[in-house]
Amino acid sequence: MKIITNLKDLQQERQSLAKTAKSVGYVATMGYLHEGHQALMRHSKAENDITVLSIFVNPLQFGAGEDFETYPRDMERDQQIAEQEGIDIVFMPDASAMYPGDSTIKLQVTDRVDVLCGKSRPGHFDGVVTVLAKLFHLIQPDRAYFGLKDAQQVAVVQALVDDLNFPLEVVPVATVREADGLAKSSRNVYLSEQERQEAPVIQQALQQAKQLIANGENEAEKVIKHVKEFIISRTSGRIDYVEILSYPELKPVEDISERIIIAAAVFFEKARLIDNIVLEADGSRMDRF
Numbered sequence: 216m217k218i219i220t221n222l223k224d225l226q227q228e229r230q231s232l233a234k235t236a237k238s239v240g241y242v243a244t245m246g247y248l249h250e251g252h253q254a255l256m257r258h259s260k261a262e263n264d265i266t267v268l269s270i271f272v273n274p275l276q277f278g279a280g281e282d283f284e285t286y287p288r289d290m291e292r293d294q295q296i297a298e299q300e301g302i303d304i305v306f307m308p309d310a311s312a313m314y315p316g317d318s319t320i321k322l323q324v325t326d327r328v329d330v331l332c333g334k335s336r337p338g339h340f341d342g343v344v345t346v347l348a349k350l351f352h353l354i355q356p357d358r359a360y361f362g363l364k365d366a367q368q369v370a371v372v373q374a375l376v377d378d379l380n381f382p383l384e385v386v387p388v389a390t391v392r393e394a395d396g397l398a399k400s401s402r403n404v405y406l407s408e409q410e411r412q413e414a415p416v417i418q419q420a421l422q423q424a425k426q427l428i429a430n431g432e433n434e435a436e437k438v439i440k441h442v443k444e445f446i447i448s449r450t451s452g453r454i455d456y457v458e459i460l461s462y463p464e465l466k467p468v469e470d471i472s473e474r475i476i477i478a479a480a481v482f483f484e485k486a487r488l489i490d491n492i493v494l495e496a497d498g499s500r501m502d503r504f
């Protein structure tokens with residue numbers, strides 16, 4: 216496994232891979248790796264000759280007062296996990312390598328961001344697409360793997376690839392969960408013991424929504440109300456949002472009759488947790504675009 220921190224070294228490495236015409240899969244992370252990240256790595260390993268993993272806590276995608284400084288980091292453990300997973304190249308630049316000076320060009324996401332996390336984290340997705348545009352140029356992957364846990368991110372990255380013609384396939388990967396249903400997340404370490412007990416309620420509430428829809432409820436408003444009440448009555452968390460939108464367009468839905476996302480974000484004392492389910496019109500789960 217090669218560990219690269221320098222952008223020039225990464226570009227050179229990529230050029231030499233091009234000579235042997237190997238397919239490259241790419242997994243972008245902010246580190247503190249867990250089984251969700253490992254699922255992405257395994258998909259990439261199965262479908263490509265070479266897998267590149269990046270570990271970079273991107274300052275551009277954190278807003279003022281968010282957890283950039285305290286975001287959990289453990290580079291040594293991350294490298295061990297990457298090695299175990301058979302990753303070929305780990306790219307872990309520091310912020311000054313990625314952003315050596317003030318930028319002259321800014322990328323701005325103009326659709327799919329006035330809802331969900333885009334609404335509660337203004338500028339977040341601008342930071343995400345900016346770093347990914349750079350990383351896609353550097354790594355030139357054939358396929359890039361993103362978790363559906365961050366389903367809005369998948370939708371925005373697909374738009375980035377379509378709008379700016381990156382020659383790569385975005386591959387969405389199903390959310391990996393703890394045994395009790397809580398979506399795995401680097402931020403789960405922020406939860407108190409009691410909050411950890413309560414947190415699976417988010418997924419339970421989304422499953423209830425799925426059941427309601429399967430039983431014939433098609434009014435989004437009613438389903439949202441049920442999900443909110445379910446979460447409020449069973450956790451100490453504060454709801455940031457519960458929304459039902461078309462997917463991946465992320466447009467408002469009144470009557471459920473197409474592929475939708477039901478997404479929730481809940482603030483706990485030190486962590487804001489997100490989860491979602493994407494349902495096909497017949498209530499089944501979406502696997503791939």
Ligand code: AMP
Nearest residue numbers: 244245246251361362364365390391399
């Ligand atoms: P992060 O390090 O949180 O930026 O996540 C890096 C990638 O891993 C993103 O594509 C996430 O959607 C994905 N990811 C994070 N948690 C999970 C999970 N529980 N299941 C599947 N993918 C995940």
